[in-house]
Amino acid sequence: MTEIHPDQRVAVLTDSQNLYHSSQSTYSRKINYTALLEEAVRDRALVRALAYVIRADSPDEGSFFEALRDIGFETRIKDIKTFADGSKKADWDVGMSLDAITLASHVDAVVLCTGDGDFARLCSHLRHEGVRVEVMAFGNAAAEELIEAADEFIDLAEDEETYLL
Template sequence: MTDIHADQRVAVLADAQNLYHSAHSRYSRNVDYASLLSEAVQNRRLTRAIAYVIRADSPNEESFFEALVDIGFETKIKDIKTFGDGSKKADWDVGMSLDAVTLADHVDTVVLCTGDGDFSRLCSHLRHEGVRIEVMGFASSTADELKESADTFVDLGDREDTFLL
């Protein structure tokens, strides 16, 4: 990557739901969040690391949330909503976007760990505000508009041994 230096203040925002589904559908493996955070920061000054997670009452999810905290992430947890027709919904798009906009005045770089194309407008807005945007996701499941709206894109699938458990 270019245009990075040790004095940069970095915020890392990880869309755990998106990463989980991408890693499982393509590789049947889990994301290595310690490596993800380390590679996202790259010896720069970490300001905030937030993992956005969904509580779905599945086995081991509480230990996963605790592991994220031990790694260095602050966790923001949302309960999954089940509707009358049985459908379920939970996402952090608005919450992540609001946090990114709020943090923009306090950081030089925002690293979005997601493949969700809904964040492309956020990237364009933050870049317009002078914030460097780096996206880390699996290329096979990352929206083209998200890749194109970032300053850099890191394909987690290119380095499975680093980013997957």
């Protein structure tokens, strides 16, 4: 696959829920999205940075969404769904996948910031289309099939002081 070079066009797709749960369960800390985006781009030409978030009516979420936009992310916001039995569901797997496939013809590399193994098939598809795929996640919370499907895996746990607040 293509190596990283300054003329590369890159898209960064961030599964904020996945990163949040990974960082909270292991470190009880929040993600440093500025550092995450800087590492994902690495002196390349950023085409799009998308952060997929869930609106759950928590007190600080509005300021969090605004902070993501200030950093340079476009936010994709989905409301959490509550079912009759009280269970809740909200994920962006299909939306992220569709955006990645749509962007594939406009970029040389896609960086997926998630540890969700459901994206392994997406990685394979993008690579088949000639797009370099990089995954950024905490290694202890990343699915092995996702790591194996990517051209490069960046383990956020190896530099937790950079990627955690």
